[in-house]
Amino acid sequence: MSIDTAKGVLGDATTAELEAGLRGALVRPGDPSYDRARAVWNAAHDKHPALVVRCAGTADVLRAVEFARSQDLLVAVRGGAHSIAGFSTCDDGIVIDLSAMKGAYVDPERRRVVAQAGLTWGDLDHETQAFGLAVPGGLISTTGVAGFTLGGGVGWLTRRHGLTSDNLTAAQMVTADGRVVRADAHEHAELFWALRGGGGNFGVVTSFEYEAHPVGPQVLAGLVVYPLAEARQVVTRWREASAHMPDELTTLVVLTTAPPLPFLPEEVHGTRVVVLAGMYAGPPSAGETAVAPLRRLGTPLADVMGPMPYTGAQSMLDPLWTAGAHNYFTSAFIEPSDDAIDALLRRHLTTPTPFSELHLHHLGGAFARVPAGSTAFSRREAGVLCNVIARSPTAAGFDGHVAWARDTRREIARHGHGGLYVNFTGDGGEDKVRAAYPDAVHRRLVGVKDVYDPTNMFRLNQNIRPSTSRSPAGR
Numbered sequence: 001m002s003i004d005t006a007k008g009v010l011g012d013a014t015t016a017e018l019e020a021g022l023r024g025a026l027v028r029p030g031d032p033s034y035d036r037a038r039a040v041w042n043a044a045h046d047k048h049p050a051l052v053v054r055c056a057g058t059a060d061v062l063r064a065v066e067f068a069r070s071q072d073l074l075v076a077v078r079g080g081a082h083s084i085a086g087f088s089t090c091d092d093g094i095v096i097d098l099s100a101m102k103g104a105y106v107d108p109e110r111r112r113v114v115a116q117a118g119l120t121w122g123d124l125d126h127e128t129q130a131f132g133l134a135v136p137g138g139l140i141s142t143t144g145v146a147g148f149t150l151g152g153g154v155g156w157l158t159r160r161h162g163l164t165s166d167n168l169t170a171a172q173m174v175t176a177d178g179r180v181v182r183a184d185a186h187e188h189a190e191l192f193w194a195l196r197g198g199g200g201n202f203g204v205v206t207s208f209e210y211e212a213h214p215v216g217p218q219v220l221a222g223l224v225v226y227p228l229a230e231a232r233q234v235v236t237r238w239r240e241a242s243a244h245m246p247d248e249l250t251t252l253v254v255l256t257t258a259p260p261l262p263f264l265p266e267e268v269h270g271t272r273v274v275v276l277a278g279m280y281a282g283p284p285s286a287g288e289t290a291v292a293p294l295r296r297l298g299t300p301l302a303d304v305m306g307p308m309p310y311t312g313a314q315s316m317l318d319p320l321w322t323a324g325a326h327n328y329f330t331s332a333f334i335e336p337s338d339d340a341i342d343a344l345l346r347r348h349l350t351t352p353t354p355f356s357e358l359h360l361h362h363l364g365g366a367f368a369r370v371p372a373g374s375t376a377f378s379r380r381e382a383g384v385l386c387n388v389i390a391r392s393p394t395a396a397g398f399d400g401h402v403a404w405a406r407d408t409r410r411e412i413a414r415h416g417h418g419g420l421y422v423n424f425t426g427d428g429g430e431d432k433v434r435a436a437y438p439d440a441v442h443r444r445l446v447g448v449k450d451v452y453d454p455t456n457m458f459r460l461n462q463n464i465r466p467s468t469s470r471s472p473a474g475r
Contacts, residue, residue, distance in 0.1 A: 024056035044326040045086030080144015117146040134215035141315040151423035156279040159365030165196035170209035194448040197377025216310030220287030221279035230298035241293040247365035251278040257354035330426035333382035334416030359387040
């Protein structure tokens with residue numbers, strides 16, 4: 001069966017030749033596994049690619065890139081399929097699916113980890129915790145390591161050990177012209193700089209090498225829930241307490257609607273609340289002293305903070321963030337002034353669904369000590385990352401939910417530097433990309449793009465457009 005694409009028709013012989021050169025699988029429209037193969041975490045993006053290549057290794061990635069180039073196909077690269085903006089899928093093009101590439105090698109002596117691009121954080125934590133080590137990951141264990149790393153990577157270890165990208169020591173990448181390159185501080189050093197925060201702009205990264213750190217197996221983590229009536233007091237006191245928190249403690253304020261969790265009083269279910277979430281990345285006994293102020297910010301409705309396995313802390317929010325909902329995330333780096341807190345609480349009262357939230361992620365510590373310009377990730381001066389999340393179980397009214405998130409971001413961003421977090425840009429518009437990178441960083445990224453992807457083959461991302469005339473119009 002021939003396949004129609006935006007560029008023309010792929011004949012049976014053409015796709016059969018591609019399939020014969022793969023160790024993995026080729027999935028076409030009409031195949032029994034097609035709907036499963038095209039599905040992504042964010043149901044707001046329901047795309048129908050012409051082909052999905054489920055790669056078994058780097059050779060398959062090379063074959064898929066060569067095929068896409070020869071057929072002038074739109075390319076989407078998929079790791080964990082969590083791209084909020086929908087970059088891990090496309091209509092009519094080819095999806096290079098890395099999710100079967102789950103190899104991991106841990107060197108406990110050197111504290112180095114090599115991870116293939118299909119791993120999720122849950123997968124990688126399973127491997128590293130066998131040696132009492134961890135690579136700084138995210139807040140949800142089902143998120144893929146690849147896109148998360150390339151955009152920076154903010155999580156529970158950010159204040160203690162920096163961003164995920166700060167802990168990247170090398171990467172293997174397939175380029176648009178079909179080469180396999182290793183980028184580190186010595187080889188392809190400018191590419192290595194760009195991969196640490198510049199997103200998926202430069203090629204298909206097939207494996208990552210990270211520095212790992214002693215963490216766990218037990219940490220102190222959990223939630224303290226406060227009523228809406230105390231919201232301003234709680235957030236203000238958290239701001240004051242955060243100035244004195246040790247680097248081992250990373251905290252997150254969540255302005256949300258209480259789900260029907262068993263540890264919450266039934267009368268609280270469905271009401272707006274303030275949640276303090278946190279993890280202390282040191283001995284749990286020392287963590288008790290560090291988290292004590294979080295328990296005194298107001299009158300808790302529930303306090304479920306205590307010792308747990310590191311893997312438990314990494315997955316404690318997973319049940320609230322399952323696949324299949326419609327999601328739109330945007331962000332702003334802010335300073336939590338009194339005016340900013342007032343704005344946040346006003347917007348909290350207008351959340352369009354019980355699943356929509358505002359997050360305040362405490363930065364500083366190791367995050368702030370990375371020298372400016374040493375990686376493509378910027379905004380090291382910011383004290384707080386505010387994530388604005390519109391989430392709904394169905395498509396009904398979702399455009400309005402997105403409008404709420406965009407309006408909220410515009411209001412909140414006035415209280416900061418105007419910057420966006422690369423992984424939470426909402427979409428890939430040019431204005432979002434320019435807000436994510438200062439001018440000097442953006443110019444440097446364009447220079448790297450010109451070298452490794454001058455025709456903008458890899459443009460389904462927070463796109464850095466090449467300057468070269470070889471870039472086709474509209475790309």
